[in-house]
Amino acid sequence: MTVAKPEALNFDCETGNYHTFCPISCVAWLYQKIEDSFFLVIGTKTCGYFLQNAMGVMIFAEPRYAMAELEEGDISAQLNDYEELKRLCLQIKRDRNPSVIVWIGTCTTEIIKMDLEGLAPKLEAEIGIPIVVARANGLDYAFTQGEDTVLASMALRCPAEAPVAEVEKGERNAIQKLINFGKRKEEVAQEESEYIDHPPLVLFGSLPDPVVTQLSLELKKQGIKVSGWLPAKRFTELPVVEEGYYVAGVNPFLSRTATTLMRRRKCKLIGAPFPIGPDGTRAWIEKICSVFGITPQGMDEREAKIWESLEDYVQLIRGKSVFFMGDNLLEISLARFLVRCGMTVPEIGIPYMDKRYQAAELALLEKTCEQMGVSLPNIVEKPDNYNQLQRINELNPDLVITGMAHANPLEARGITTKWSVEFTFAQIHGFTNARDILELVTRPLRRNNNLKGLGWDKLVKEESKV
Amino acid sequence: MKLAYWMYAGPAHIGTLRVASSFKNVHAIMHAPLGDDYFNVMRSMLERERNFTPVTTSVVDRHVLARGSQEKVVDNITRKDTEEAPDLIVLTPTCTSSILQEDLENFVERAQMECKGDVLLADVNHYRVNELEAGDRTLDQIVQYYINKARKKGELPEGKTAKPSVNIIGVSTLGFHNQHDATELKKLMDDLGIEVNLLLPESASVHELKNLPRAWFNLCPYRELGLMTAKYLEAEFGMPYVDITPMGVVETARCIRKIQQVINAQGANVDYENFIEEQTLHVSQAAWFSRSIDCQNLTGKKAVVFGDNTHAAAMTKILAREMGIHVVWAGTYCKYDADWFREQVSEYCDEVIITDDHGAIGDAIARVEPAAIFGTQMERHVGKRLNIPCGVIAAPIHIQDFPMGYKPFMGYEGTNQLVDLVYNSFTLGMEDHLLEIFGGHDTKEVITKGISATSDLNWTKDGLAELNKIPGFVRGKVKRNTEKFAREREIKDINVEVLYAAKEAVGA
Numbered sequence: 013m014t015v016a017k018p019e020a021l022n023f024d025c026e027t028g029n030y031h032t033f034c035p036i037s038c039v040a041w042l043y044q045k046i047e048d049s050f051f052l053v054i055g056t057k058t059c060g061y062f063l064q065n066a067m068g069v070m071i072f073a074e075p076r077y078a079m080a081e082l083e084e085g086d087i088s089a090q091l092n093d094y095e096e097l098k099r100l101c102l103q104i105k106r107d108r109n110p111s112v113i114v115w116i117g118t119c120t121t122e123i124i125k126m127d128l129e130g131l132a133p134k135l136e137a138e139i140g141i142p143i144v145v146a147r148a149n150g151l152d153y154a155f156t157q158g159e160d161t162v163l164a165s166m167a168l169r170c171p172a173e174a175p176v177a178e179v180e181k182g183e184r185n186a187i188q189k190l191i192n193f194g195k196r197k198e199e200v201a202q203e204e205s206e207y208i209d210h211p212p213l214v215l216f217g218s219l220p221d222p223v224v225t226q227l228s229l230e231l232k233k234q235g236i237k238v239s240g241w242l243p244a245k246r247f248t249e250l251p252v253v254e255e256g257y258y259v260a261g262v263n264p265f266l267s268r269t270a271t272t273l274m275r276r277r278k279c280k281l282i283g284a285p286f287p288i289g290p291d292g293t294r295a296w297i298e299k300i301c302s303v304f305g306i307t308p309q310g311m312d313e314r315e316a317k318i319w320e321s322l323e324d325y326v327q328l329i330r331g332k333s334v335f336f337m338g339d340n341l342l343e344i345s346l347a348r349f350l351v352r353c354g355m356t357v358p359e360i361g362i363p364y365m366d367k368r369y370q371a372a373e374l375a376l377l378e379k380t381c382e383q384m385g386v387s388l389p390n391i392v393e394k395p396d397n398y399n400q401l402q403r404i405n406e407l408n409p410d411l412v413i414t415g416m417a418h419a420n421p422l423e424a425r426g427i428t429t430k431w432s433v434e435f436t437f438a439q440i441h442g443f444t445n446a447r448d449i450l451e452l453v454t455r456p457l458r459r460n461n462n463l464k465g466l467g468w469d470k471l472v473k474e475e476s477k478v
Numbered sequence: 479m480k481l482a483y484w485m486y487a488g489p490a491h492i493g494t495l496r497v498a499s500s501f502k503n504v505h506a507i508m509h510a511p512l513g514d515d516y517f518n519v520m521r522s523m524l525e526r527e528r529n530f531t532p533v534t535t536s537v538v539d540r541h542v543l544a545r546g547s548q549e550k551v552v553d554n555i556t557r558k559d560t561e562e563a564p565d566l567i568v569l570t571p572t573c574t575s576s577i578l579q580e581d582l583e584n585f586v587e588r589a590q591m592e593c594k595g596d597v598l599l600a601d602v603n604h605y606r607v608n609e610l611e612a613g614d615r616t617l618d619q620i621v622q623y624y625i626n627k628a629r630k631k632g633e634l635p636e637g638k639t640a641k642p643s644v645n646i647i648g649v650s651t652l653g654f655h656n657q658h659d660a661t662e663l664k665k666l667m668d669d670l671g672i673e674v675n676l677l678l679p680e681s682a683s684v685h686e687l688k689n690l691p692r693a694w695f696n697l698c699p700y701r702e703l704g705l706m707t708a709k710y711l712e713a714e715f716g717m718p719y720v721d722i723t724p725m726g727v728v729e730t731a732r733c734i735r736k737i738q739q740v741i742n743a744q745g746a747n748v749d750y751e752n753f754i755e756e757q758t759l760h761v762s763q764a765a766w767f768s769r770s771i772d773c774q775n776l777t778g779k780k781a782v783v784f785g786d787n788t789h790a791a792a793m794t795k796i797l798a799r800e801m802g803i804h805v806v807w808a809g810t811y812c813k814y815d816a817d818w819f820r821e822q823v824s825e826y827c828d829e830v831i832i833t834d835d836h837g838a839i840g841d842a843i844a845r846v847e848p849a850a851i852f853g854t855q856m857e858r859h860v861g862k863r864l865n866i867p868c869g870v871i872a873a874p875i876h877i878q879d880f881p882m883g884y885k886p887f888m889g890y891e892g893t894n895q896l897v898d899l900v901y902n903s904f905t906l907g908m909e910d911h912l913l914e915i916f917g918g919h920d921t922k923e924v925i926t927k928g929i930s931a932t933s934d935l936n937w938t939k940d941g942l943a944e945l946n947k948i949p950g951f952v953r954g955k956v957k958r959n960t961e962k963f964a965r966e967r968e969i970k971d972i973n974v975e976v977l978y979a980a981k982e983a984v985g986a
Contacts, residue, residue, distance in 0.1 A: 028512070028537055028539070029534065029535065029537060029554075030512075031515055031518060031519075032512060032513060033513055033516075034511075034512070034513030034514065034516070035513070054479075056489065056573040056604065057485060057488070057489040057573065057604070057608075058489045058491070058510075058514060058572060058573045058574075058604075060482060060485055061485060061488045061489050061492065061516070062513070062514070062516045064484060064485065064874075065516060065519075065520055066516065066519075075483070077483075078481050078482065078483050079480075079481070079482045079483070080479045080480070080481060081479065081480040081481075081482045082479060083479065083480060083605070084605040084606075086479055087577055087605065091479070096479040097479070099479070100479055100481050103481060104481075119511045119538070119573075119574050120573060120574065120577065122543070123543065123574065123577050123578060124577060149511065150510075150511030150512040150513040150514060151511050151512075151538065151539055151540055151543060152539070152540060153512075154512060154513070155513070221947055222944065222947055222948065225944060225974060225978075226978055229974070229975060229978070317982075318982065321982060321983070398534070398561065401530075415519065416519045416522055416523055417515065417518035417519050417522050417530075417531065418522075418530065419522065420522045420523070420526060420527060420528065421522065421527070421528060421529055421530045421531075424528035424529070443982065444978050444981055444982050447982075471528060472528050472529065
């Protein structure tokens with residue numbers, strides 16, 4: 013696989029034989045994000061075993077999620093799905109009293125064609141708790157796309173019109189409430205004037221609360237008010253989404269959510285690069301500003317300052333190469349940021365590439381490569397891990413960003429790796445967290461620098477076949 | 479449908495993969511959707527495996543759902559055959575393929591025509607068996623396959639080895655302390671003058687399987703894996719097997735005496751009594767520990783035991799019989815083999831609990847308030863919540879249960895390890911208790927409020943609210959850094975913006 017300095021980005025598609033997390037893993041971060049939710053994964057022991065092992069210690073903290081484990085009677089339809097689900101959901105209502113139960117459909121419910129979307133409204137009416145259905149299964153989706161399916165379903169639950177009283181609206185919004193905390197009404201009114209008058213903007217994508225605050229503040233500096241986030245801290249605080257509202261995504265894997273907001277809720281999507289890395293954050297803010305006709309203030313200094321603070325880390329990776337095996341859809345944004353840091357990227361593996369939703373990000377990647385004078389990466393959709401390992405062998409990259417199944421074996425063969433899932437769980441968005449990305453990227457390089465000179469690079473006896 | 483948060487034994491295909499990937503040069507291909515190859519992560523992380531796990535997936539996606547796998551499975555098998563030339567490829571069904579009901583047997587036959595290596599379909603049903611039963615079955619299946627193959631070719635070796643010899647059956651990848659147990663058992667056999675003919679399945683080559691009948695007997699240290707194989711070899715070749723787990727002083731001696739009986743019946747003339755006595759009294763520290771005053775203090779202390787059959791049964795006997803500890807209840811999650819467990823432990827505990835519901839186990843622990851728990855990682859966490867120490871004795875396990883250091887549970891060194899495990903659990907509990915009575919090592923009140931005692935900084939409400947969102951273990955550091963930042967810049971009120979400006983400035 014040779015890359016002969018292509019004019020435009022080159023897209024390949026392989027066999028789809030790659031390692032990634034099952035999309036049901038999204039319950040791990042979503043149940044923590046949406047505090048009054050309960051996630052019920054309707055699947056088999058296989059799903060349960062994955063969640064139990066993938067979530068490690070979290071499983072012991074009485075998580076607000078459970079398996080509805082299907083037994084042979086469920087598969088052969090000897091048991092009534094509706095009655096079974098009702099029994100379990102009533103139990104959940106008794107034990108936890110959540111504001112919403114999210115049903116996660118799995119491969120098994122797909123294959124036996126369990127009509128979750130049909131059962132949910134009936135059961136919802138009967139037990140009095142909203143039931144949101146998301147089909148986050150391994151037949152159709154990879155890893156972070158699980159969040160996409162959940163948020164796309166949630167988007168349909170957002171209230172359609174703002175409550176009449178303005179004060180009440182303030183109450184709905186968690187960030188607003190926080191910012192207004194302890195202030196008198198006049199002060200709030202005065203603060204409102206700090207914002208420029210623009211159509212309501214709702215952001216989508218689940219981020220840790222501190223990152224939500226950071227990005228909201230970042231936009232506030234430009235006079236842009238964030239009317240709400242999908243998802244909010246609580247299901248009962250889902251943002252109002254009216255026809256004509258503007259929406260913007262904060263993560264690259266949210267294409268279904270974006271589509272739902274556009275088609276079903278008649279919102280206008282701001283297609284921007286994602287706020288990952290200082291370059292991405294700036295492009296994200298500038299794009300939002302431009303849509304609202306605002307001239308962004310102080311971006312040059314802000315970005316320059318962040319780059320300055322990153323310099324010690326950038327020095328470690330400048331001129332080095334990084335290979336993305338691909339498993340969480342953050343790859344394009346991360347690659348674009350790392351190219352800006354001076355790295356070269358021979359290959360970006362990615363599970364699924366939505367060229368429309370990621371259009372602005374792809375354009376920025378192309379522009380960044382051009383400006384940095386490096387060749388354009390080969391983007392490989394649905395990669396084949398076996399073939400990738402052959403290419404890694406040939407290219408001998410300085411860093412491979414990969415899943416845990418390959419990390420230790422590659423390290424044992426003297427190839428430096430970074431475990432990709434950490435990028436999903438770390439705080440990587442906005443100016444403030446750019447350093448955290450580089451902290452992750454440089455960690456294996458710093459570690460190997462520390463161990464340099466021991467001569468312990470290759471730790472397998474024969475070059476065993478992959 | 480069943481509401482479940484936690485399971486003790488994994489799904490069937492995990493058992494098959496554990497056995498298949500234990501062998502040398504055997505590749506497993508799962509017929510499964512994307513993301514089901516989580517086994518590779520576990521093996522790579524828990525075992526800290528240096529080599530790529532020989533497991534790939536023939537991915538079941540939307541297309542397969544609509545049109546069937548068609549050529550896909552066959553292509554994947556033949557592709558792996560050319561890429562890596564494994565001796566055997568095991569096609570592994572999952573819960574998904576169980577309900578798709580494709581004719582996997584047919585795929586295997588077709589692939590076999592093109593492959594240089596052997597191809598086998600693991601005969602396990604997701605909805606009928608769990609990880610442990612599936613592992614046992616797969617091992618038996620592979621052994622039978624190669625015995626039959628050798629027999630057909632007339633390659634089955636005649637007769638027994640000259641010296642007494644043994645096959646150790648049941649050591650596998652991701653098994654609880656299996657690697658260390660294997661080393662200890664090999665050493666024990668060496669001490670007894672018995673050759674190890676074959677160790678199964680870990681690191682064995684399928685080509686060696688035809689030599690299995692050459693051993694004088696089979697040793698099955700684990701109740702969960704290997705018995706089916708041993709029974710098959712007994713039925714087929716009249717090979718006796720020893721299924722006494724050599725865990726604990728008394729059981730190790732019982733195992734050795736049984737071995738003595740088995741090989742003497744075949745013409746060996748050995749007497750291991752002196753060896754047992756020497757080991758018991760002078761090599762293992764466990765017997766001496768039982769007499770020491772430390773162990774006296776444990777007399778009548780309450781404990782509960784939960785785990786798989788092998789380890790929970792052995793542990794119960796050790797606690798009750800060798801240390802004089804009061805085992806209030808002992809339990810297993812091997813429901814399919816509950817009778818055996820009951821028979822083993824009934825006389826050593828007040829009550830036997832058979833369940834795979836971790837909630838019921840948690841309640842049972844809370845009910846009896848033992849001084850120590852011996853269980854799985856789940857019981858360790860129950861112990862944490864109830865402030866009761868716990869020694870981990872069985873899977874499910876975490877990475878800390880795959881120690882680098884030598885920690886067998888079996889044989890004479892195993893008895894030493896167990897003494898440490900038991901004694902440390904109890905003394906920690908005791909120490910804790912005494913600290914509680916006497917008010918602890920340290921005063922709990924903080925006298926100074928950290929390094930910023932003299933500062934006149936003021937945290938605004940929003941700043942403080944944001945600070946409180948930061949996880950506790952780094953909050954102190956963030957607070958100090960922010961205050962330092964504010965002081966340098968003569969900022970008096972620290973609000974949320976200052977907090978994040980500080981984070982950017984210090985880059986942490």
